[in-house]
């Protein structure tokens with residue numbers, strides 16, 4: 114040992130050099146211990162995303178959270194707290210895990226391919242060293258004993274290697290269960306394929322959401338969606354040219370239940386017709402919640418529904434300025450819905466109506482009317498009237514309050530209109546009239562294309578098959594040595610020694626040896642047990 | 648389709664009867680454990696070979712064979728209270744299953760559409776899996792630690808989680824409700840029993856190590872329970888069956904989500920926790936193959952996994968809002 118201080122502080126670290134260091138790091142990264150650490154880390158890292166609101170799921174909740182937590186919020190935002198599953202740290206963990214996985218599994222695959230064709234290894238000299246072993250003496254010749262042993266092992270799918278011993282005896286080594294390792298490798302490699310499929314879906318897939326009132330038609334083009342979320346490699350010019358018309362909607366809510374289940378949704382269905390391309394044949398279909406419409410290159414899901422009251426606005430002369438089924442977005446379980454009517458053609462100022470649609474309205478003194486049931490049993494529209502400049506706000510569901518001002522009553526309170534179907538009221542100040550013609554429903558459709566989907570399914574199934582093989586196929590080696598002996602009574606006997614060894618946890622080794630010994634000498638005598646405690 | 652209230656009420660009655668029967672079974676298993684210490688004294692240590700035990704079917708004579716350590720001679724031991732407990736468990740399960748079936752008939756759908764129904768149907772599967780496991784090995788010593796949690800779950804179900812019989816929300820109307828959820832039940836039931844075993848393993852392991860220091864382990868009901876190594880192995884076998892089933896639950900859930908919501912994976916809180924549970928148990932299986940992690944450390948990973956299952960059921964279902972919010976509690 115050298116006495117220099119330097120070697121005292123770091124006595125165990127040899128100099129590695131860059132290549133050596135790289136190899137050292139690689140070996141660490143692909144070790145079982147690192148894999149385990151990364152797995153547990155991945156589990157921990159996934160948790161915050163279930164507690165904090167996530168942009169990818171509900172951006173509105175994130176804004177609300179940021180408003181409620183003005184100090185903590187931005188700080189969490191900076192470290193990706195609201196985009197956990199696309200954050201740098203989450204991605205780093207799973208990418209490292211998969212690098213480790215590939216680095217670990219590829220060499221094992223190479224090794225396994227070589228081992229698959231190799232014969233079983235020769236029997237060890239001392240069977241006592243193996244986890245289970247037995248020794249019996251049989252009143253039989255070695256030759257039939259050996260044959261019976263081989264037949265018994267073959268019938269249990271063992272591969273055999275038989276060797277003659279110098280003293281006239283024979284040795285059998287047997288091995289089975291290569292499928293265990295095959296399954297394990299298939300499982301791990303399928304996880305890689307799964308990751309690739311998910312990535313492909315993300316890069317090449319797209320999703321668009323659109324609200325389609327009953328009677329209206331949606332044509333698949335990026336501009337027609339309310340929102341569209343294309344993957345980075347998607348050209349939204351080239352969406353498949355299908356169209357979907359909503360003919361009618363069937364919506365049912367629970368009227369029988371009381372308490373919190375009252376009004377719970379029970380059935381949503383949209384009767385549609387679709388065409389694969391302009392001019393193609395129309396095909397009818399019923400979309401419901403677990404029953405999407407499958408079109409060439411995309412699937413159409415019914416993910417939402419609500420009301421689109423048909424509203425008509427006329428000017429003072431009775432000329433129609435606006436008449437449309439106008440979607441109002443439901444805000445709660447009783448479908449209290451908010452919406453906006455923008456009358457751009459009104460003179461001299463543009464008119465905006467902003468308010469609530471209440472499918473089953475109820476009044477209580479001194480309070481705003483509310484909806485008490487989601488079905489349209491007693492519908493009402495409650496609107497406020499704004500005038501000014503509508504601007505060019507892209508959202509059809511909000512009015513720009515900076516350029517519009519509410520129309521007021523003589524006493525200074527804002528004008529509120531309350532209409533039931535068929536009712537028409539005049540706007541104050543000779544601005545014309547508003548008519549609530551009737552109630553229609555709308556379908557909230559989501560159109561989705563994901564080319565990785567099928568591959569992800571394939572990878573998952575392969576992973577499950579591999580996993581089951583890996584956990585349930587026992588991988589065992591059995592060794593047998595049969596030697597002739599001449600007893601004191603001059604009878605020729607056979608001494609049989611057997612031993613077994615398993616890879617991984619295996620509680621069936623004892624049984625395996627019992628079975629083998631029974632096959633050698635069906636009603637054989639109680640074997641001389643020489644089992645050592647494990 | 649309407650709800651048949653009469654059937655729903657009968658279902659509740661049956662459930663209370665099942666709970667009474669479970670309570671009797673629980674007492675039986677516990678008495679058996681208490682008697683176990685005395686038994687162990689008589690026959691020295693229990694050998695770690697319970698597969699040699701002749702299984703006692705429900706209602707049959709209460710006789711088992713226990714192999715005394717070392718000697719290969721079966722010792723006949725009567726375990727009367729254990730046999731009564733098994734019979735009562737079978738009776739309780741019949742009542743329990745009848746309650747679940749009537750609930751299903753009353754609403755004409757699979758009876759697992761809200762947390763009350765999850766808890767009652769899921770705990771029936773725990774008992775069923777336990778009785779099935781009894782045919783594989785003599786695990787009657789586990790009865791206290793399996794029927795106890797089942798009773799606790801049912802108590803929670805009828806008090807806190809109770810929800811009146813009702814129809815399903817549309818997204819639950821799918822064959823995948825039957826497939827995905829029933830496999831999740833079986834898997835969770837196996838994890839539950841494996842969890843009890845893992846705790847017993849840790850306790851037994853501690854006792855054995857203490858015994859190493861001062862000779863004989865302190866006498867307790869743990870004498871009636873197999874050696875730590877055996878407990879560890881049985882727990883592993885159960886985990887190894889539960890894990891692929893949980894994998895299937897995860898995959899089936901993804902297929903269903905793709906059908907219902909247009910994406911197979913969206914990091915919804917319930918999905919996150921199903922994934923976390925899967926990863927933690929994958930960690931457990933890994934740990935058993937990692938040097939330095941076998942034994943107690945791996946066992947702790949398994950306990951964390953079960954903690955995640957409980958969190959998923961009790962906290963995520965009730966307090967965290969997501970697409971999967973069907974708890975119906977309240």
Ligand code: HEM
Nearest residue numbers: 143144145148210213214217297300304583617929932936
């Ligand atoms: C995405 C990450 C991974 C997951 C989810 C995962 C999961 C699993 C599971 C569930 C098992 C037990 C079932 C079986 O025996 O096949 C297992 C076994 C195994 N894994 Fe992984 N693994 C991952 C990454 C890795 C990595 C990076 C390595 C290499 C260091 C690795 C090496 C092994 C080995 C050697 C076994 C066999 C253990 C035995 O003999 O029982 N795994 N893995």
